[in-house]
Amino acid sequence: MERIVQILLITAAVLMIIQGFLHRRKHEKDHSHSSFGHKHDGSVFSIDFYAYASRLRTWSPKYKAVFSMVCLLCCIICDNIYVSCAVILLMAYITVVMGGLPFRRYLSLMTIPLVFLFFGCVAIAIGFSGSPSGDFNLHLGFFYVYTSKESLWETLELITKALGAVSSMYMLTLSTPASEIIAVLRGIHMPKLLVELMNMIYRYIFLLMDTQCRMKNAAVSRLGYCDFKTSCVSFGQIASNLLVVSLKKGNAYYHALEARCYDGELRFLEEEKTVSAMQTAGALLSVSLLLCIWRLTV
Amino acid sequence: MAVNRLIEKMEQEVILQVRDLQYAYSDEKMALKGVDLDIRQGERIAVMGSNGAGKSTFFLNINGVLQSEHGEIFYRGQKMTKKTMNDLRKNVGIVFQDADSQIIASTVQSEVSFGPMNLKLSRNDVRDRVDEALSYMNLTDFRHRPPHYLSGGEKKRVSIADIIAMHPEIIIFDEPTAALDPVNADMLEEVLEKMAQEGKTIMISTHDVDFAYRWAERVVVFCDGKIIADDAPLAVFSNETVIRQANLKRPMMLDIFETMREKGLVKDDRSYPKNVEEFKYCI
Structure with a gap:
């Protein structure tokens, strides 16, 4: 039974990579992401940018949040390597093929948690001892570094489980703009204070980055970054200036808010996106598939 | 003809009356030193004066954001107090100079909906107003964009749509052309023309004397916290003393x-x- 599931998963992975690749080729011809004015560098900006460019943006954010949470819980509760692999593949399929995110971008975003996972898991996989033990060991002068087949398998299970959970969250963040995620949080009655703070912080991150960028350019153009010592001084000055500017801007914002009848609560019109029957069916099918895999391999 | 129009305007109903308005940010320096002004229905007023003359402070006062201890503001004959300040905010809208310090929401649609939502309108009314304001400013395609992916001119349009959606009686523009390229400045002037045709009351602070001369029906000149001239553009710009005192040009x-x-x-x-x-x- 296990063999069959293994083969199925591998086939799915291969098929998905091929399809993703074909999709990308097709897309390069009719390049469709030119609708945004400009693009920022850096990963925070790019995640935000991909969320806006994703084809899944028209889906209801609530649906996406619930679906990704269910998949995440499946990963953790089933605690089964095949389920985890299936979740990783499923999420990659949804994000890359259905959402239209370039496959290479997805991989490069995935490397961020992978690096952390790898270093975290090394500690679990290996052990130190004074005498040779385990299935594999390495003699390093006074002590042995050893590991066993079981602990390697355990580590692999842990990595896939964590990666499955992370890719579920990635599916949500790479297809849903922050403002919609915040709206979902408001919908589940998260404290108002937190929700409003999130809204404002999200907006101001970009303003702060923009201001900092302009200050830095102005400093660079006046040789403020010509050597290490000057760079340090300029950096400090920009940081302190940023604080002063933020305080001033905060005041201007408050005036602008008050001018539009702000009374202590931020209220916005939120889009109601409906969930289609197809989407519901798709979610049910995926979850039952995961449960089937679990039943078959336990 | 111009004189006739001016007289016609004089007979229009006074929307806002400001009497002896004084305001100080701190104890030492007075930003406004006794301002009197009547704003009538459908007027196009250009507010001029050097930086720090008190224009922006005056706008924040007549919008109710800043509240003065000294002086009175009447909206349609009714004296404004702390309790009725929200009436002032509903009926006087300010388009701020820097669009980035006005925009707070993370999509264009929710940004424009902020004002109408605060007016406690029903969901459908808010939606209608947002649709109307977006199409007025040609922003319908930008509806779901976040502000940080918009250009300067587009942000300015969003900040104007913000105010249009609130349907104020008086719209104030604080130096609207300051950061715009010529094409966007032309766009803005078209919008102003359209609003004027619809009988909206508009007040613009500007340093552009040519613009004020061709656009305004009335020019109000601020200098050191006081109004030193309030007349038709030709009369103001022909007055050498005013021009010199307020650092203007002909x-x-x-x-x-x-x-x-x-x-x-x-x-x-x-x-x-x-x-x-x-x-x-x-x-």
């Missing part, structure tokens, strides 16, 4: 026209052209 059209008239190149029939079209007609 509009180019006025200079050219007067020079040509001195040389006998145009008819001297006491009508002054306001823009290039009217000028062509004079020659």
